[in-house]
Amino acid sequence: MKVLLTGATSALGKAVAKSLRRRHRLRLTDRRRLRTDDEFVQSQLGHGRQTDDLVAGMKAIVHIPGPAVAASADAATWIDTCTRCTYNLLVAAVDAGVKHLVYVTSLDAFMGYDPDFLVSTSWRPRPTTEPAVMAPLLGEFVTREFAQTAQIRLTILRLGHLVDADGIGDDDELDPMAIDPRDAANGVAATLVGDDGSRTYRLFHLQGDFEGARFPIGGGRQQLDVKLQYDFGRPRGERT
């Protein structure tokens, strides 16, 4: 299957590309250049013909939204890249007959809940006004309108924080929202493998599965059929 991957220069994007290329033919894109053996098109996801050309011939799009350099981006850039650019991508995708968009975002919008709560996909996001937390959720807001009006199938995958398991020792403090980038990437890949086209909208949460993990992911993982391989040397979590 031909798949377009946005945000390809990000750490997650690189991991996702590596996972997807086992099964799919990839076209990568990002605001910045990337040296890769895959097909790559630099794009700002504007509303012009370049975005139409970018999505042409694709069966699915994996969209990792956000600024080119997240750490230094201001609020306007966060909001713009997550809303307008996502809209542009979707308008072009619908026009080109792309069947499926996977929107990859974050579990950060759920950190406001009591850590004792077993927060799942059936809980309402409660983002802070921090642009890096709020803007990706606004992007979700945009994508859902396209799915609800049946213009494209949509999968939203909310991920924990990327933490390289190889860099974490048994005694190191571990982010309770950690997920190894390779597991995250396999989760993204699973959204394409497990999509039989029967559902217009799917929503998954995915983070590492270890004792003390912040969010339960049982339902999402089972539906995604992804085996998490990296437990950061911790005991596995409860099957909630």
Place this chain on the structure above:
Amino acid sequence: MKVCLLGGNGYLGPWVVEELERSSDYSLRITDVKLPDRSPHETMHVDVSDLEQVRRAADGCDVIVNCSVLRPHRQLAWDVNTVGTYNAMRVATDLGHERIINTGPHFTITGEPYHTYDFGIVEEVPAHAGTDLYALSKSAGQEICRIFAEQVPIHVLCMLFLNFRSTDPDSPYGGRRGLIPFSVTFPDAARAIRCALEADVAKLPSRNEVFFVTADLPHGKYSNAKARRFLGWEPQDSLEMFYRRSLQP
């Protein structure tokens, strides 16, 4: 009370100015990308998509009324309707304002998924703008308002309109064309904004409240009951001439 009016020279802004001029309680700072040729009020050239310009515009003001809007342009619509609304919210909260008045079209909340199929549509529904550029970019802006109101102590009063009409048949908004069942005159719309400025926010159900600003219409599609109840707004202009057979020429 000093009011910073963003988009003060657009469709609705000048009517809001005229309404607030009736009271000595208000002083106005009218801002827009294109300013009125003459005004007795302070004016300032402001692009709402620029945070620092909005910060300067609101400096020394007690409240922001955001009437800025841009419809068809694929870049500017998001700049104004979404980023601009973020900027207004950011500045209002930084300044410790008690409230902000946001405005928009009805499909900021009740877009085509509601408008096409439903009757008895009320403000208390999950926002679904559909995928129209104008609707969705305004809706994303209002979603930003909702998130701010959830997180910080500021009241958002979101005033929604659809169609502006005039009872003057010679007005561009008059005439005998069909009536959209969410219509209001400009003077009544401006009065609603004033009511939002003067409402007791402590009596509002939450810090983020949406109000349909429509005349009394018998269609059963949209209602102004909430604006009447919580803002004390009462439309003064009847639009019966547009739907009563006995009033047709």
